[in-house]
Amino acid sequence: MVNVWDYVISFLVGGFICFLGQILVIRTKITTARILVLFMVIGMVLEVFNVYAPFKEFAKAGASVPIIGFGASLARGAIMATKEYGVIGIFTGGLTAAAGGISMAIFASFLFALIFSSKSKRGGH
Amino acid sequence: MQTIKLKNKPYLLNGYSIVGPMEGKGPLKDYFDYILKDDTLKEKTFEKSERKLLQDIIVGAIDKANLKVSDIDFFFGGDLLNQIVSSSYTARELELPFIGLYSACATMAESIALASIFVDNGLANNVVAGTCTHFSSAERQYRFPLELGNQRPPTAQWTITGGGASVISNNPSNIRVVAVTFGRVVDFGIGDVNNMGAAMAPAACDTIREHMKNVGRSSSDYDLILTGDLGKLGSEILIDLMEREKFILGKNYSDCGCMMYDKTERVFMGGSGAGCSASVLNSYILKKLSAGEFKRVLLVSTGALMSTTTSQQGDTIPGIAHAVELEYVGNKPVNKSVTFAKGEKKDG
Amino acid sequence: MDKQKRNANYNIYVESKVPKTKAWPSLFKAFLVGGLICALGQGFFDLYSHFFPNLAESEVTTCMLMSIIFLTCFLTGIGIYDVIGAWGGAGSVIPITGFSNSISSPAIEFKKEGIIYGICVKMFTIAGPVIVCGVVGSIVCGFVGLFI
Numbered sequence: 001m002v003n004v005w006d007y008v009i010s011f012l013v014g015g016f017i018c019f020l021g022q023i024l025v026i027r028t029k030i031t032t033a034r035i036l037v038l039f040m041v042i043g044m045v046l047e048v049f050n051v052y053a054p055f056k057e058f059a060k061a062g063a064s065v066p067i068i069g070f071g072a073s074l075a076r077g078a079i080m081a082t083k084e085y086g087v088i089g090i091f092t093g094g095l096t097a098a099a100g101g102i103s104m105a106i107f108a109s110f111l112f113a114l115i116f117s118s119k120s121k122r123g124g125h
Numbered sequence: 126m127q128t129i130k131l132k133n134k135p136y137l138l139n140g141y142s143i144v145g146p147m148e149g150k151g152p153l154k155d156y157f158d159y160i161l162k163d164d165t166l167k168e169k170t171f172e173k174s175e176r177k178l179l180q181d182i183i184v185g186a187i188d189k190a191n192l193k194v195s196d197i198d199f200f201f202g203g204d205l206l207n208q209i210v211s212s213s214y215t216a217r218e219l220e221l222p223f224i225g226l227y228s229a230c231a232t233m234a235e236s237i238a239l240a241s242i243f244v245d246n247g248l249a250n251n252v253v254a255g256t257c258t259h260f261s262s263a264e265r266q267y268r269f270p271l272e273l274g275n276q277r278p279p280t281a282q283w284t285i286t287g288g289g290a291s292v293i294s295n296n297p298s299n300i301r302v303v304a305v306t307f308g309r310v311v312d313f314g315i316g317d318v319n320n321m322g323a324a325m326a327p328a329a330c331d332t333i334r335e336h337m338k339n340v341g342r343s344s345s346d347y348d349l350i351l352t353g354d355l356g357k358l359g360s361e362i363l364i365d366l367m368e369r370e371k372f373i374l375g376k377n378y379s380d381c382g383c384m385m386y387d388k389t390e391r392v393f394m395g396g397s398g399a400g401c402s403a404s405v406l407n408s409y410i411l412k413k414l415s416a417g418e419f420k421r422v423l424l425v426s427t428g429a430l431m432s433t434t435t436s437q438q439g440d441t442i443p444g445i446a447h448a449v450e451l452e453y454v455g456n457k458p459v460n461k462s463v464t465f466a467k468g469e470k471k472d473g
Numbered sequence: 474m475d476k477q478k479r480n481a482n483y484n485i486y487v488e489s490k491v492p493k494t495k496a497w498p499s500l501f502k503a504f505l506v507g508g509l510i511c512a513l514g515q516g517f518f519d520l521y522s523h524f525f526p527n528l529a530e531s532e533v534t535t536c537m538l539m540s541i542i543f544l545t546c547f548l549t550g551i552g553i554y555d556v557i558g559a560w561g562g563a564g565s566v567i568p569i570t571g572f573s574n575s576i577s578s579p580a581i582e583f584k585k586e587g588i589i590y591g592i593c594v595k596m597f598t599i600a601g602p603v604i605v606c607g608v609v610g611s612i613v614c615g616f617v618g619l620f621i
Contacts, residue, residue, distance in 0.1 A: 014511025021563030022503035079618035094611020108546035116550035270582035274558015314480025
């Protein structure tokens with residue numbers, strides 16, 4: 001039932017994507033927001049050129065967990081909805097596809113912000 | 126002339142310093158007056174903690190100088206938070222006449238310089254000058270939320286939690302303020318807010334050179350030349366810059382930011398913040414000066430005068446440095462009240 | 474003295490003095506943390522596929538992402554995720570957990586300024602660009618979809 005290879009490939013591919021990101025961090029002093037946007041846009045481009053689906057088939061969670069997957073699902077949602085509903089789909093498709101992730105991020109952040117407070121830090125990495 | 130030689134050489138009567146738990150593990154731990162166990166000081170927000178911290182420091186300094194709050198004529202101070210709220214709110218609580226100052230991390234030297242000029246000219250008898258910073262409140266104002274999982278570049282510095290205050294007076298003590306230099310704002314075009322040391326080093330260089338030229342001393346006349354918070358990289362740059370101008374900074378040069386933490390604490394280039402030079406001056410330096418182990422010390426607090434808005438708009442970081450020259454005068458036996466035990470009264 | 478030239482020279486000089494992050498350890502840490510988060514995602518994926526066999530793969534993926542997003546917000550709240558992030562660098566940013574952390578950390582941080590002006594207003598200070606670019610990008614993709 002559980003395929004060990006899925007985990008190995010998720011680990012390797014996901015790790016490799018982060019490895020590439022870390023190269024950027026070291027070389028260019030890129031900030032969190034910029035990394036996220038950059039990789040999300042990469043995901044969109046992959047989806048538009050129909051590369052993402054086979055990539056995900058191969059890499060499993062290694063493709064869907066990095067924010068690349070989030071970008072790809074936004075793009076795929078928009079493209080599919082456009083094909084199905086026409087021009088209105090251009091505007092509704094993207095967020096509909098990504099609604100689960102965004103809603104959960106907002107809801108959980110709100111919930112835990114009510115419960116927890118930020119703590120003092122100790123030294124860095 | 127940007128250097129003011131003080132005719133009457135007012136006394137630095139006493140000083141008091143408090144630091145946070147992390148700083149309290151550093152090499153100077155035996156010199157600080159009080160080390161917090163809890164850096165929130167039991168307040169609800171970090172801004173309130175910083176306020177409480179400064180208030181404790183000012184009250185501590187006044188107490189230690191055997192004075193009452195009503196004996197103090199003016200409070201010179203500032204801090205890093207917007208609109209220097211920590212100092213203003215402290216002045217509100219203590220009902221002290223308040224002269225608010227801002228030179229970012231150079232505030233300590235600026236406060237002492239102005240306080241000394243006031244006392245020197247007979248405008249006041251006892252003046253308290255102090256500042257502090259809190260890591261968490263600085264972090265949330267200048268950088269990112271505390272819980273964000275981001276990495277700092279190797280040139281970053283660590284804003285210290287802590288601060289100090291000095292009482293400048295015409296009552297005699299072992300330490301006199303001899304001369305002060307107000308620095309020029311110097312900008313060598315560094316734009317990286319994670320490399321403040323490099324942005325401030327040229328300002329420190331400019332001020333040290335002007336000060337020495339104007340008082341007619343060379344770097345070897347000082348037992349210690351101490352910059353505020355250039356950090357490891359900034360200090361190296363300063364040494365290089367001074368060398369180009371034929372000033373040699375040798376073993377008598379040090380930086381408060383580098384002195385603050387052990388090598389084991391992971392703080393990158395060292396400590397920073399207005400509280401950095403304030404706490405080191407009012408602990409280590411004061412004790413050494415008061416005991417006569419140091420005869421002459423030049424404190425050069427350094428500050429970076431940018432805001433988050435100017436950095437986002439791509440402006441470079443202007444630096445400033447103010448210098449205060451302190452001198453040991455052996456006309457009074459070592460004052461017992463200047464013994465520095467940690468954790469006397471007050472609880473954190 | 475020509476200030477521009479002086480500043481340019483100084484910047485070159487400073488750049489030569491700046492210590493570099495030791496590349497390999499930090500790359501390895503990013504790889505490890507990122508990989509583990511993705512493997513954890515795969516775990517949730519298998520879990521949901523097992524218990525809800527009727528769900529389509531895309532729905533299972535959404536459930537999996539929602540789970541690790543929720544988990545990240547919790548870890549941010551109890552003050553663990555920033556430690557993982559300081560250690561793992563991009564390994565903690567690029568997975569969807571980084572997006573989640575970038576929303577929950579300002580929400581928790583600015584709670585002191587109140588629910589409306591603190592939590593709600595500041596929630597998107599870091600992740601705002603991701604959502605804006607995501608929406609704009611998806612609309613662009615939608616237009617492209619008209620022609621393919």
